[in-house]
Amino acid sequence: MDVKKIIVFTLSAAQSKYEVGRMKKEAEKAGVEVGHYLYNEMGFEFGSQGGKVFLRGEEVNFEDVSGIWFRVAGTKSGKYISARNTLIEICKSKGVFCVNWESYLKWERMDKILQHGVFGLNEIPVVETRVFYKKEDVLNYNFEYPVICKHAFGFQGKSVVKIDNRENLEAYIYSMEEKNLGMYLWQKFLPVGWDLRVVVVGGRAIGGMKRSAKGSEFRSNFSLGGEVEGWKLSEEEKMLAEKTARVCELDYGGIDIMKDKQGNNFILEVNRACQYKGFEKATGINVAKRVVEMLVGDCK
Numbered sequence: 623m624d625v626k627k628i629i630v631f632t633l634s635a636a637q638s639k640y641e642v643g644r645m646k647k648e649a650e651k652a653g654v655e656v657g658h659y660l661y662n663e664m665g666f667e668f669g670s671q672g673g674k675v676f677l678r679g680e681e682v683n684f685e686d687v688s689g690i691w692f693r694v695a696g697t698k699s700g701k702y703i704s705a706r707n708t709l710i711e712i713c714k715s716k717g718v719f720c721v722n723w724e725s726y727l728k729w730e731r732m733d734k735i736l737q738h739g740v741f742g743l744n745e746i747p748v749v750e751t752r753v754f755y756k757k758e759d760v761l762n763y764n765f766e767y768p769v770i771c772k773h774a775f776g777f778q779g780k781s782v783v784k785i786d787n788r789e790n791l792e793a794y795i796y797s798m799e800e801k802n803l804g805m806y807l808w809q810k811f812l813p814v815g816w817d818l819r820v821v822v823v824g825g826r827a828i829g830g831m832k833r834s835a836k837g838s839e840f841r842s843n844f845s846l847g848g849e850v851e852g853w854k855l856s857e858e859e860k861m862l863a864e865k866t867a868r869v870c871e872l873d874y875g876g877i878d879i880m881k882d883k884q885g886n887n888f889i890l891e892v893n894r895a896c897q898y899k900g901f902e903k904a905t906g907i908n909v910a911k912r913v914v915e916m917l918v919g920d921c922k
Contacts, residue, residue: 626688628917629677631695633702634660638693640899646837651911654688654918661695661702664709665917673712686715689917691874694895696731696775703730719917722894724871728851732870733774734807734891741889744869746862749812749880749888757795763808765791770809777893784811799848817880817890818853821901822865824919825911827863827872830855831904850904855868862887870894874899910916 628649632638642658649656659678661899665676675682690713695702707730710723720726729736741748754760765785771794773781785791816834830853855863863877866889876896880888898909 750810852905
């Protein structure tokens with residue numbers, strides 16, 4: 623039987639460069655070809671006989687494809703999110719596996735506010751969180767300081783702010799346009815200085831990484847200079863990560879867990895296209911190989 627290929631989509635050549643590069647190396651070892659395309663290299667043709675997909679002007683023969691992996695497709699217009707989901711629908715009709723297809727079709731964009739709603743409805747533990755749409759409601763709320771404020775579409779910890787007192791709160795609120803307020807989450811601050819990233823592949827937790835904040839920085843993200851090390855997952859942590867992935871209908875993703883001083887676990891968020899450079903470095907786990915195996919193994 624001819625070896626089928628894997629297709630990977632990114633927004634740019636630089637996006638997920640490490641992840642795509644590692645995937646190509648592991649796929650080559652397994653005798654599997656990886657085709658790397660940008661979202662803007664995709665095209666469609668629709669008619670009464672269904673849909674055709676084109677990549678760089680060539681029609682895709684889905685009999686040659688074992689699986690498709692999508693990196694972040696987000697744009698302000700949402701055009702590539704629509705393209706991703708259109709491709710998923712066509713792949714479903716062809717019996718071609720797309721990573722996280724159920725999650726992408728159910729939730730086109732899964733921001734942090736939506737995630738917390740899903741978590742709450744499925745009894746997944748989260749840090750006490752509020753969302754406001756009027757400035758007066760924020761100013762009238764009796765916060766316990768410090769309080770964390772983060773944007774619903776923030777990534778790599780870049781939008782996370784720690785507000786230490788009422789004066790800081792007022793300055794932050796008055797600097798913000800009220801129309802944007804509803805895009806922020808307000809959360810209880812857990813003063814532990816570290817969290818866990820659990821990577822799930824094929825719906826199973828394959829390992830854990832501890833991320834610790836350095837110096838005066840309270841955010842523990844690897845991309846912000848946080849220190850990383852391998853973490854042996856407890857059965858409770860593993861079960862919680864896998865339940866969260868199952869609830870969010872994820873084949874692949876990063877599940878972030880934080881603990882309070884008593885050791886209770888809370889889910890911070892899920893990342894449906896998580897990077898894994900720091901994870902592989904810290905744990906020695908070959909994530910790229912697992913992803914390739916998932917894509918080839920899930921060929922229908």
